[in-house]
Amino acid sequence: MNDDQHAVTRRDTSGQHPISATAPRSDYEHIQGWGADLDHKNRPAYPMERTPPRLEGLHWERPEDQPLNMKIYYSTERPGVTPVFGTSTPPSGLSGKIRDIAYKLSENDIRHWLLLLFADRVNVVEGIADDLMRGHIPNVLAEMGAGAEFKHNRAGFVRKAVIASAIVGAGYYLYRRKARRSAKY
Known part of the structure; x- marks a missing residue:
């Protein structure tokens, strides 16, 4: 691979499986900060790097990719899924x-982060609804730490x-004011 190319992971047409390929450097130069490590003059921390490096002679191989058996979210700025990722709470329902x-x-984009925060709040409501459907009445005040807050703050x-x-x-x-107004008419 020459200096004008780097390894990237692309997705197949279904978007499910990463495919390794090389792409010209010019494909990514429009991204601000991309390739900062190609030239030491563009690296903000370069003057403070250790000489010699701390872990000299270390050989590291990329781990085997974790199998994709559920929907995994990844950034639009990055070309694909990382080799290892969390699967504890797969997306589901309205929050998904x-x-x-x-x-x-x-x-x-601020909308990205606000939507993720909103999705978290919706997921909480979905969890409470799921508990109620299973016959478990959640103690919301205790789960939100009301007892500890009362004791310590x-x-x-x-x-x-x-x-x-x-x-x-x-x-x-x-609500009552509106109900009284509608009752008059």
Whole structure:
């Protein structure tokens, strides 16, 4: 491989399996910061590198790719899935659909991160609904640490309780006001 090419992992037409290939350097030069390690003048940490390097003579081989048997999300800035990845909570339900949308966007787009945060919140609601369907009533206050907050940060707990009560009270007031107006007409 010459200086104008580097190894990349591309995906087959189905998007499921990585395929190794070489691509010309010019294909990626439009990405700011890409190839910073090709020339030492472009490396911000170069003057502070150790001489000699710490792990001289170390031989490392890329680990065997983990099998892809579920949907794995990866950045649009990177050419494929890393050799090893987590599979503890595969995407599912509405939160999975929201993540599908988020991972179509670039990481430097605020919508990507906001959608991922929103998907996490939706996943919490899905988990509570799943518990209720299985006949388990979750103790939401205990799971959110209300007992520990009351014990170790009583002022914060009281402040949150007052704010939550005010919001619920205002919502109830507005609901009743709307119901009274509709009853008149």
